[in-house]
Amino acid sequence: MSSRTPKRQRTGGLPSFGAPSDADAPSAQYNNPSSFASSTRNLATSTTPTLATLCARVFASEFIRLRADEEIWSRISAQLKILPDVLIPKIFAMLQTSCPTYLAHEVIVTHFLRGPSIILHKDLPGVKQRTISDIARFNPGVRELQLINFDDIPDRIFATLIRNLRNLRTLVLRGCAKVGAETMRAVAETSRDLVTLNLNYTSVTPASLAAVVRSCLNLEVLKLAGIQNWTDATISNFYTALPEGFQLPALHTLKLRQTALSDAALSPVLHLCPSLRRLDLSFTLVRRPPQLLAESRIPPLEKLSLTSTVTSPADLVAVVNLLPELRTLALGALGASRGSRASIANTSAMTINDDALHALTMVLEQSVHIENINLVGNAKLGSTSRADGALSEFIAAVGRRCKKLNLAGIHSLRSSDLVGLVPTEASGVSPLETLILNNTGIDDEAGLYLAACPHLRTLAVAGTKMTSEGLFQVIDSCPKLENLDLTSCRGIRVVDRRRFFEVWEEARS
Template structure:
């Protein structure tokens, strides 16, 4: 709430004090008492409270018109005379505006976007994006992409989540798109060797390829790596049967002995591939200029990172890398901006492994988060977690401390009290404290995050009293996750911004 709005509510005077509620002394509400009936009726959905803030800029006329049209298409489609005119005008839209309208319609009325309507009005321009969220898209719709009047201009093709469409269909379409730069087939589980081979032959200008959760074997990637010299991003996460053995077949095809490298590759995602150091380290050796790397849920133990030291993002979640090796790996990465290292030592992300805290490798001494953080160190401002928040956390835009059960409210003090007076306010836009031990006493520290937009407090000890001052101070806050927050009434968790508004009216 802006200062001006607060003043308006109180006749231009400073806002009145709230009714006195003891912050930090959480008391369970009646509905939190663990009766058999209450447990049976506990809501299972997440309790996310959201609000819309006043616009700080005036939308363009085209944006306003697009929104109004999308919101009223259902009604327009029921009036035959008007509907004919609508279809005629849609054909006259410029390609860029047509894409904008289609994006809006996907959110407001996806069921109206049937095969014929999509093909007639929206398969054009230099970009096509279709997903399984559109029930009207079928095999014929995919085929129609290859017959677009602008197929030679198409640079971006995103077809995601189509689990029933066969490999041959995608291959046929891709073969007709010579200027394709970006190909995203994520979740098309039948995409396999034929599509990749065709893309390597007919789409040699490809820069971005996303094959996550498909059925592409490692050996099929060879033509892509050899022919697409401008390839900058390759995503092959979650593909079954990517093992050291199957990968060796790819390695024998690549001319490694002749100095083969991928100097243009900037982003590589191998998440959930059952690959060990024996395979991963040679891969990294031929990618000297990587900037983003995801090895999460792999078998890696001692990765040898690219010699260029250009990495800005590295994801090592649920790997078996030791603390000492991790510190050695990270030390040269002076440009690192994003680091994900949850559940270190658990191995492959198995729930049994993650719950086995004795298997975790990270401790306070390395300060790099998993379930052991906070258990072996001292408390106070010099404790590992508190030091991390003060030195690093307040400088992040996104900070995820979820699941660190030993995290206390006092560990967040550095958000409000930095070491240097010239540091300014925290930069945080998104703070995740789900499943930690923070409570209302953290409210003053979180309130210092004036740029905060999303705050996740699921299964914490926060109560309504602690949340009110945070919303007062964080005027940009639009999302608040209060799932299983037992200090907040069940009926208030999804509508807490409204509860806050009501509290102001009675203040």
């Protein structure tokens, strides 16, 4: 395989915002590569799987053969019916991965609508509207229910189902676009012990949610991302439906990502959450986070997401100063107008530059708990030509201390900026486990510095100049590495990108 430096990859825009595993915000993704090329390998575990887990794996791998033999399947069916309920969700999850097209509606309702949790995705071919309706008949005591991306099922179907489920603690209806007022009335009537509620990308109105929060005082997690009807004008109906002095004392996680809410509307919401610890305001109209948090009097957050907001550099430093317990900080594409393509493509719209990053680095150096930082898409960063520029300083002082670091879409990032990853007597070995460097200016020189991070598990270098020469030394030195994103890496043959760990093994032999 050639190790010559390829021509610069032309990406035509920014990479997806947020961590690669964040599938929760499809409209927050931009210019995803047309052919995703991720190479993975299964590493030996340090613990021995239980006998039940081993048996479940064998069953999942042999399911198609067993299902094809009527006599054998008759015996298997009888045995499935006497399995403990707690094992059913694990087996069902394995089957969804190994042979989803063989899980017909009849098989699902007969054998797999049991256990403490039920998780169904629209992309599972055997799941129909009647499958969802049958949940209450086969498992009325289910405690965790996740129904994901059923955007064509009407509100009344979900409402009828939930009215017959009285033990729910977790309810996820993410991407069920027609979920609305009728379902919310059902939740308020029958799910008073609810702890987690995910309504991302539904049609729930602020007014219809008010009845739910009044009834579900034990709520700890509430997710409302991507609901278009949550605006400053409509949220007033939420407040007026609540009694004076009402609060959600147990709520510690609130997600309002991709809603059209400004500071004026957000302030009363935060007043309801005296125990809040994790807050996502990405892609909203928030402008003054320090003032907002100070007025709400919530305790110091451990997670704050402000991606694609117009937060100023000064306010950014001020808000981090208010959060001594901070562990996760997401600051992608600051200055972009709620993620609009025109704004993101306009580099001048970005508000965080090298001077701002320098000031932020000084504050984060004092943050002893920080472990996850996302700076994706801040295209002004790295504009200085000094060897000790802001990016290099940030990585050496803060980035190397994180477990997760996302620097994708920072086109001026160079391999030399990663030198701070190399351990010194004072710094020790970096704990980095996930490092995202997609669409940056790194090349094979980066391999030397990445190889100094032995705890790496996930490395994304899509659209960079890295070749097998640089990546081989990373794999040689990082025994825990199991995920490599090599999409659009021109220095790697297309046929090798999905099997790069095998290519490395072949090169060693």
